[in-house]
Amino acid sequence: MTVVNRKKISLSTVATKAGLVLLVKQTMVVLGFTVMLLLTKGQQSSFLIGFIFCLGTLFIVWNEKMRLSRESQQLIKTSQVKSLTGTTQGSANLNNNVEIDAVQEADSKFTLLQQLIRQDNNSTGLLVATSNNLELAGADLIDAYLGGTNLSGADLKSVNLQNGNLCDANLSNANLSNANLKNANLNSTRLENANLSYADLTNANLSNANLSHADLTNANFSNANLSHAWLVGADLSRVNLGGVYLWNANLTNAKLLETNLSSAYMSSTQLRNANLSNAILQDANLSGAKLKGTNLSNANLGGANLNFANLMNTNLTNTNLKGTKVKNARLGWNQGLSEDVKLDLKQRGAIFEDEPSDRTQSSVTEDYQYKNKERSDRENVKRVVNS
Numbered sequence: 001m002t003v004v005n006r007k008k009i010s011l012s013t014v015a016t017k018a019g020l021v022l023l024v025k026q027t028m029v030v031l032g033f034t035v036m037l038l039l040t041k042g043q044q045s046s047f048l049i050g051f052i053f054c055l056g057t058l059f060i061v062w063n064e065k066m067r068l069s070r071e072s073q074q075l076i077k078t079s080q081v082k083s084l085t086g087t088t089q090g091s092a093n094l095n096n097n098v099e100i101d102a103v104q105e106a107d108s109k110f111t112l113l114q115q116l117i118r119q120d121n122n123s124t125g126l127l128v129a130t131s132n133n134l135e136l137a138g139a140d141l142i143d144a145y146l147g148g149t150n151l152s153g154a155d156l157k158s159v160n161l162q163n164g165n166l167c168d169a170n171l172s173n174a175n176l177s178n179a180n181l182k183n184a185n186l187n188s189t190r191l192e193n194a195n196l197s198y199a200d201l202t203n204a205n206l207s208n209a210n211l212s213h214a215d216l217t218n219a220n221f222s223n224a225n226l227s228h229a230w231l232v233g234a235d236l237s238r239v240n241l242g243g244v245y246l247w248n249a250n251l252t253n254a255k256l257l258e259t260n261l262s263s264a265y266m267s268s269t270q271l272r273n274a275n276l277s278n279a280i281l282q283d284a285n286l287s288g289a290k291l292k293g294t295n296l297s298n299a300n301l302g303g304a305n306l307n308f309a310n311l312m313n314t315n316l317t318n319t320n321l322k323g324t325k326v327k328n329a330r331l332g333w334n335q336g337l338s339e340d341v342k343l344d345l346k347q348r349g350a351i352f353e354d355e356p357s358d359r360t361q362s363s364v365t366e367d368y369q370y371k372n373k374e375r376s377d378r379e380n381v382k383r384v385v386n387s
Contacts, residue, residue, distance in 0.1 A: 137175075152190075172210075297336065312353055326350040 137157040141164060148168045156171075158178045167187040171194055179199045186201075188208045197217045204224045213233040220240045227247040237257040241264055250270040257275060262282045266289055273293040283303045290310050297317040307327045317336025326345050331337075332353030337345075342352065 147185075177215075307349075321345070324348075 135155040136159055137155045138159065139156075140160045142160050142162045144161060144164045146161075146164060146166045146169050149166075150170045151174055152170045153173045154171070154175070156174055156176045156179055158180075159176065160180045161184055162180050162182045163184065164181070165185045166189050167185050168189065169186075170190045172190045172192045173194060174191070175195045176191075176199055177195045177197045179196070181199055181201045181204050184201070184204045186204055186206045186209050189206070190210050191214050192210050192212045193214060194211070195215045196211075196219050197215050199216075199219045201224050202220055202222045204221070206221075206229050207225050207227045208229065209226070210230045211234050212230050214231075214235070216234055216236045216239055218238050219236075221244050222240050223243045223245075224241075225245045226249050227245055229246070229249045231249060231251045231254050233253045234251070235255045236251075236259050237255050239256070239259050241259060241261045244261070244264045246264055246266045246269050248268045248270075249266070251274050252270055252272045254271070254274045256279050258278045258280075259276070260280045261276075261284050262280050264281070264284045266284055266286045268288045269286065269290070271289055271291045271294050274291075275295045276299050277295050277297050279296070279299045281299055281301045281304050284301075285305045286309050287305045287307045288309060289306070291314055292310050293313045294311075295315045296319050297315045298319065300320045301324050302320050303323045305325045306329045307325050309326075309329045311329055311334065312332045313334070314331070315335040319336065321341070325348075327349035329345075329350045330353055331342075331345065331350055332355070346352065
């Protein structure tokens with residue numbers, strides 16, 4: 001008999017056994033109730049009959065919940081056994097038959113673990129609430145509900161969480177490298193210091209998520225929602241952020257070397273002291289963005305919107321500014337700008353703070369910028385609500 005067939009039989013046996021136990025308990029309650037009526041010749045008050053019936057029902061529900069809780073705790077242990085036996089498979093020091101049986105049993109219980117997670121009930125919450133440092137590498141958890149759970153430090157390498165719900169979950173220090181998180185809901189999820197390198201987060205919702213100091217290198221965030229996300233000190237080198245929604249996100253001190261941000265919406269985004277060397281920002285919307293002290297050397301800003309952005313002390317060495325909108329953008333003390341380029345930018349509406357003639361205009365522009373930002377924020381709130 002093959003491993004797959006044996007696993008199916010194991011799952012069927014467990015499910016059948018659980019069903020039989022529940023049926024026996026229900027039968028015992030019904031029989032006890034019937035015997036009581038026979039002995040008293042049905043002369044009990046309706047209140048007492050109803051009370052005893054409710055008591056019997058509560059007993060069955062409580063007993064079943066306790067059984068599920070015990071089963072859940074056992075499944076956590078067996079899932080860890082799965083990881084252990086998987087890494088030791090093929091070892092010459094282990095008996096082959098014992099190893100195969102252990103893997104088969106762990107596989108069957110691991111499948112039950114996945115099924116329990118998908119049920120989204122109270123027992124599942126108990127199951128995952130204390131599952132930090134859990135090893136679920138390579139698990140298929142598509143459509144899983146893990147909202148509000150604690151998976152800090154968990155090994156989730158190459159896990160399939162496509163369409164999963166992890167809102168408000170704690171995944172700090174977790175290993176999610178190569179994970180499939182397409183269309184996943186990670187709203188307000190904690191991912192600080194997590195490893196998401198090479199992960200696929202296409203169309204994922206990461207609004208208000210905390211990704212500070214996370215390793216996001218080579219990940220795919222295409223068309224993801226990162227509005228109000230916290231990415232302070234995160235490494236986003238060579239990440240695909242094309243078309244991403246980064247409104248009002250915080251990327252202070254973040255690394256975005258060779259990162260693709262083409263057509264990204266980054267209005268009011270905080271990018272102070274970030275490193276965007278060789279980044280692609282073609283047609284990106286950076287209106288009102290805070291780029292003070294940012295390294296934009298060799299970056300491509302062709303066609304980007306930098307209206308009202310703060311670019312003071314920014315490194316613009318070899319930066320492509322062809323067709324860039326810079327109306328009321330604030331510059332000054334920039335590296336890599338020739339006098340010809342500065343003159344061209346001023347003619348397009350840029351303001352240079354290091355030139356006395358532009359300082360008065362800058363103070364007037366700031367008042368207008370705040371009013372414009374308030375209006376822009378209101379429009380963006382409507383956009384998020386209606387999307």
